[in-house]
Amino acid sequence: MKRVYVNEQWCLGCHLCEYYCAYANSGQESMVKALKDRTINPRIKVEEKNGISFAVNCRHCNEPLCVKSCIAGALSQVDGLIVIDASKCVGCYSCIMACPYGALMPNEEGVMQKCELCTTNTHGKPACVQGCPNKAIVFEER
Amino acid sequence: MHYVIVGNSIASVGCIESIRKIDQTGTISVIGDEPHPCYSRPLISYLLENKTTEEKMTYRNDAFYEQNNVKLMLGKRVQAINTETKQLSIDDGSLVDYDKLLIATGSCPFIPPMKNLESVKNRFTFMTLDDAKNLEKVLTKESRVLIIGAGLIGLKCAEGIRDRVKTITVVDLASRVLVSILDEAGSSLVEKKLISEGITCILGDSVKEFVNSDALLTSGRVVGFDVLVLAVGVRPNVSLVKEAGGEVNRAILIDETCQTSLADVYAAGDCSESIDCITNERKVLAILPNAYMQGETAGRNMAGEDAFFDKAMAMNAIGFFGLHVITAGIYQGSDKLFTTESGYKRLFVQDGKLVGYILIGDTINRAGIYTSLVRNKTDLATIDFDLISEEPLLMAFAKKERAHKLGDAQ
Numbered sequence: 001m002k003r004v005y006v007n008e009q010w011c012l013g014c015h016l017c018e019y020y021c022a023y024a025n026s027g028q029e030s031m032v033k034a035l036k037d038r039t040i041n042p043r044i045k046v047e048e049k050n051g052i053s054f055a056v057n058c059r060h061c062n063e064p065l066c067v068k069s070c071i072a073g074a075l076s077q078v079d080g081l082i083v084i085d086a087s088k089c090v091g092c093y094s095c096i097m098a099c100p101y102g103a104l105m106p107n108e109e110g111v112m113q114k115c116e117l118c119t120t121n122t123h124g125k126p127a128c129v130q131g132c133p134n135k136a137i138v139f140e141e142r
Numbered sequence: 143m144h145y146v147i148v149g150n151s152i153a154s155v156g157c158i159e160s161i162r163k164i165d166q167t168g169t170i171s172v173i174g175d176e177p178h179p180c181y182s183r184p185l186i187s188y189l190l191e192n193k194t195t196e197e198k199m200t201y202r203n204d205a206f207y208e209q210n211n212v213k214l215m216l217g218k219r220v221q222a223i224n225t226e227t228k229q230l231s232i233d234d235g236s237l238v239d240y241d242k243l244l245i246a247t248g249s250c251p252f253i254p255p256m257k258n259l260e261s262v263k264n265r266f267t268f269m270t271l272d273d274a275k276n277l278e279k280v281l282t283k284e285s286r287v288l289i290i291g292a293g294l295i296g297l298k299c300a301e302g303i304r305d306r307v308k309t310i311t312v313v314d315l316a317s318r319v320l321v322s323i324l325d326e327a328g329s330s331l332v333e334k335k336l337i338s339e340g341i342t343c344i345l346g347d348s349v350k351e352f353v354n355s356d357a358l359l360t361s362g363r364v365v366g367f368d369v370l371v372l373a374v375g376v377r378p379n380v381s382l383v384k385e386a387g388g389e390v391n392r393a394i395l396i397d398e399t400c401q402t403s404l405a406d407v408y409a410a411g412d413c414s415e416s417i418d419c420i421t422n423e424r425k426v427l428a429i430l431p432n433a434y435m436q437g438e439t440a441g442r443n444m445a446g447e448d449a450f451f452d453k454a455m456a457m458n459a460i461g462f463f464g465l466h467v468i469t470a471g472i473y474q475g476s477d478k479l480f481t482t483e484s485g486y487k488r489l490f491v492q493d494g495k496l497v498g499y500i501l502i503g504d505t506i507n508r509a510g511i512y513t514s515l516v517r518n519k520t521d522l523a524t525i526d527f528d529l530i531s532e533e534p535l536l537m538a539f540a541k542k543e544r545a546h547k548l549g550d551a552q
Contacts, residue, residue, distance in 0.1 A: 005549055008541075047537045049529070056536060056548065065510070068156070068438070069431035071184045072194070073201035088198050090188045093506060097459040097468045098431060100517075101547070102508025102534055142550070 001080040002141050004044075004117065004126050006055045010136035011046070013053030018042040020131030021057075021115075024123045041107065043115040044128050055128065055137060057115040058082055058103040066114075069098035074112070081119060086111050143168035145444055146230065146238060148220050148382065149246030150174025151183065152430055153411030155201055156437030157244050157444070162210050164445040171213040171238060173220055173230070178271055179207065184430060186274035187302030199271070223386040225404050242444035245394060245402070245409040246437060247379035249428060253372050256290075257351040264369045268299045269376070280369055281306045288357055288367035292319040292343060294460060296373035297332075300341050301462050311342040311365050313357070318345060323458050323469050328500050331485060335465045378413045378426060391415055393426045398450045400440035408444060410436035416454045420471050420497055420516065427454050453517055459509075468509045471498030471516040478531055480505065489531055495519050508534040 019035060021042035026034035044057035060082050067075045067082060074088035075095060084104075089111035095104045096112075107113040117139075118126045129139045145161055147154045150172050158170055181199045188194045207214050219233040223243070230238045251267040259265070266277045277299075281287075285307040289296045292314035300310050312319075318329035319336070333343055344363065351358045357365045378393035389395040389403035393415035400408045400416075411433035418425040432454050442449035457470035465485070475492030485503020489496060489512070496515040511534035514520075530538035536547060 008545065008548075047535050049535075049537050052537065054536075054544075054548065059548070065431070068434045071182050071430050072199075073182060088194070090185060090193050091461070092184070092459055093461065093466055093468060093509075094431070094459040095510075096506060097457055097470065097509050097513055099508075099510035100514035101536065102511045105507065 001060065002117075002139055003060055004057055004115070004129060005138050005140060005142065007136050007138065008052070008054040010134045011053045011055065012134050012136070013046060013048045014133065015046050016131050016133060017044050017055050017128035017137055018046060020127040024118055024121050024127035025113075027121070041105070041113075043103075043105070043113055045105075056101055056103060057128070059101055060117070065098040065100065066095040066104060069094045081117060082114065083116050083120065084112055084114055086113070143445075144239060144241045145170045145244070145441075146240035146242075147172045147244045147246060148174075148230070149244075149248055149411070149413075150176065150178075150180050150214075150216065151246065151248055151411065152180070152201065152433040153246035153437030153440075154244070155180050155206075156434040157246065157410065157441035158210050158212055160438040160441030160449075161445045164442065164447060166211075168445070169213065170211065171215060172207075173215045173218050173232065173238070175217065175219045176270060176272070177217045179204075179214070179216075181271055182430075183269060183271075184298075186268065186271060187298035189271075189274055190278055190299075190302035190306065196271070220382060223382050223404075223407065225386050225407065228406070241406065243407045244437065244440050244444065245383055245407065245413060246411045246433075247382065247413045249376035249378045249412040251372060252375040252377045254374055256349045259352060262352050262370050266369070266371050268295055268371050268373050274302075277303070277369070277371065278306075284308050285369050286367045287311070287369045287371060288313065288365055289371045289373055290314070290349060291373035291375065292316065292345065293322060293373065293375065294320065294458070295376075296371070297336065297462060298460070299371055299373060300336065301339075304339060304341065304463075307369075309342065310340070311344060311367070312336070313344045313347055313349065313359065313365070315348045316345060319343060320467075323456075323460075324467070325473060325488065325500060327486065327488075328467065328469075328502055331502055332462060332465065332467065335462055339463045376412070376428065378415075378428075380413060383407065383409065391424065395424070396436070398439075398452045399443045399448075400436050400451060401443065408440035410440045417452070418472075419453050419455050425454075425456075427456055429456065429458060431457070455517065457513060465503060466506050468501045468506045469499065470509075470513050471496070473498050473500070480531070491522065494522050496522065510534075511536065 021044045022040035023034045028034035091110045104114045180201045286309045289312045380390045383394045384390045394409040396414045412428035439451035478489045480487040487505040488500045490498040526538040
């Protein structure tokens, strides 16, 4: 399955992936409307320290600990993709406890959100990849 | 091949899903005593809190049993396993043959003897969907609810019904709340939260006797109530395996393949006792993720693979009125404490490994990174432990390990 991968050596630490993610999942047509004067809560997050930086998002594990730990049956694996049915999530944070990558976080309503590779928004292909100026983030089969 | 699963909760679903990844043609029968498709029991408090609905509580979608070609036998109880003839006797008088059997019977409420308990009319336990619906029927804005037990079940019940009733009093013999998963500081934080939300906690006390609508406590205190919820603890349902001659301690003994001591009989979930991967001791680790993964492992073995589940450990994610708590592992060795605005983080290190943690309040983000250190028994000398103690970051892993984690993930 094609996944989003980050080539650490090319990451500039610019955080544009976070902005593109927030925009893609905002439901807004205009990037300005989606982002202006807002604190973004993206599903991809850049870690940076001492000149090193890289982005982290859901790895879409073949053996997903989040799915197996979800008490609500809100997380599931559909053709390899890990998706969340936010209407079933009660915000117990079991997936936060389980995910070894720290790739799930609460949304504004207190239920979980995660990267679904932009398959569940209008963008269709990962916006973080499109928005990465140095091609550090790629969408490929490995 | 005829697979039979006794019990229709999380371990059962794990078993069905793993069998069907390997064997699409064998028959799977599920016998469950509750008249519902699999739902999530931990959600019953959220149901009463109106944070979910009965439809949304189903653990898998409506088509699940059909898609997986499962024969559901609900509202039925298995009375005995005959391991000689490989048959189950059902309470409707019928017999069911099995080739491979999973016992996933869960647990039931433990009710300690209390004087005149049987005289209490509005008396409930809080484990099943029907328990929750029965409780809901009697609750009014005027109800004074007495909950016996300040553990996970009792306190989630309190949270779930708080807005529906007049008062809630929680009584527990232990001197603090959530004693099974928290240290003293954590218990104190949660207790403060409960009190601020209007819940009365009476700790280090117990009911001596019920007289009319009063509970007389050992301390001499009297608590008036209209509705009683019993949430003292649970007991694993072991009788089927025990009576068939299988090895049972507190719960049904299983090995790392999730097999019991009986041939072709497996067990998973809250009815089973397995090895805690941190302490290597036998334990009942009655938590939902273990139930799923044990059921899944049992299913793979039942379908002919060689699968092992050797990562069973204690872990809990729970919250009360917005105060979130995540814990894992054991609380031994030296500890590192970070106090924050709304909570704290406590990490426990033993023999150069992270063996457990407690996170409360604003320290819970990315907790799974800590869980993975515990689960994988990561040698802390190979990572930047000072950095990861401050904040759970993948940055703390060596570059090569990081590249492997993020770049080779499957």
